Amino acid sequence: MKRQWDIEELIEHFTLVEDDLEFLANKTGPTRLGCALLLKCFQYEGRFPPTKHDIPRSVVDYVAHQLKLDAALYAQYDWEGRTVKGHRTQIREHLAFREATNLDTEEMTSWLVTHILAADQNLEHLKVVVTTRFRERKIEPPTTDRLERLIRSGCHTYEQQLFAETMQRLPPSTCTLLDDLLARSVAVAEEEEQVQDDEPPLTAVETRRTPITWQDLKTSPGAVGLESVLHEIDKLRVLLQWLIPTFGE
Numbered sequence: 001m002k003r004q005w006d007i008e009e010l011i012e013h014f015t016l017v018e019d020d021l022e023f024l025a026n027k028t029g030p031t032r033l034g035c036a037l038l039l040k041c042f043q044y045e046g047r048f049p050p051t052k053h054d055i056p057r058s059v060v061d062y063v064a065h066q067l068k069l070d071a072a073l074y075a076q077y078d079w080e081g082r083t084v085k086g087h088r089t090q091i092r093e094h095l096a097f098r099e100a101t102n103l104d105t106e107e108m109t110s111w112l113v114t115h116i117l118a119a120d121q122n123l124e125h126l127k128v129v130v131t132t133r134f135r136e137r138k139i140e141p142p143t144t145d146r147l148e149r150l151i152r153s154g155c156h157t158y159e160q161q162l163f164a165e166t167m168q169r170l171p172p173s174t175c176t177l178l179d180d181l182l183a184r185s186v187a188v189a190e191e192e193e194q195v196q197d198d199e200p201p202l203t204a205v206e207t208r209r210t211p212i213t214w215q216d217l218k219t220s221p222g223a224v225g226l227e228s229v230l231h232e233i234d235k236l237r238v239l240l241q242w243l244i245p246t247f248g249e
Contacts, residue, residue: 001045003056010062014040023094024067033060033069034077035087042091046135050144052079097138104139105150112154113161121158126151177241185214212238 016024020039027035040063041049049055057071064071078084092098108130116129127147134141141147167175212234221228 001041001049001054001056001059005056005058005062010058013044014059014062016040016063016066023090029069030073030076031083033064033067033071033073034079034084035091036063036067037074038084038087039091039094042095042097046097046131047141048088048091052077092140095138097140099140100134100142104134104137105142105146108133109150109154109157112151113158117155117158121155123148123151126154181212181214181238184211188213189215 016036020036023039024032024036037055037060038048040059041055055074060074061071064074111133112126112130116126120126120129127144130147130151131141142150170178216231217235217238221232
């Protein structure tokens with residue numbers, strides 16, 4: 001939750017309405033103030049604040065003023081005991097929410113893979129998307145760490161499925177060329193590791209290598225020159241070997 005709030009934002013998001021006051025009717029003192037803050041924060045974010053100090057002072061002051069209580073009473077609210085756990089349960093029931101289960105996280109991962117990850121894999125964006133989705137389903141999302149693990153798992157699953165589907169669409173001849181290229185790349189890398197301590201570094205002219213390796217395809221052309229142009233032509237020839245069997249002449 002952000003730390004700075006202006007009065008218009010406080011009024012919009014943290015004003016206690018009649019239904020809120022009825023819910024708080026049987027509570028007094030620090031218990032009343034603490035429960036009211038939990039309630040309004042949950043209504044705003046769809047989840048409870050992780051720690052007591054995550055609720056900004058301006059929010060505490062605004063809610064305390066509405067309850068005609070001293071904001072300093074919030075320091076007396078027991079954040080770790082049975083009272084706060086009971087309040088969380090009561091608030092979930094009052095707002096018709098429930099805690100996320102393992103099945104919920106599995107379904108959310110599947111939803112991400114099917115509907116979202118093809119267009120966006122930014123972690124921060126996805127955290128907002130997933131939290132909003134949980135809220136729409138009236139489910140309290142898991143902790144931030146578990147939420148990130150859920151998203152990373154979804155991204156990994158999506159990538160594996162994409163790779164598998166891509167490989168299935170490639171003709172056997174292209175797959176063979178790829179396997180040969182990767183095997184050649186491994187062999188070249190091993191040879192270079194063995195000699196790098198015994199021989200001087202290669203000069204720019206000597207860096208052109210035939211046959212082309214997988215690592216060569218990922219490198220940038222570098223400075224323009226005869227050797228770099230010939231090297232790029234060699235790389236294009238390798239790529240054409242894949243494209244012609246895949247897409248035809």
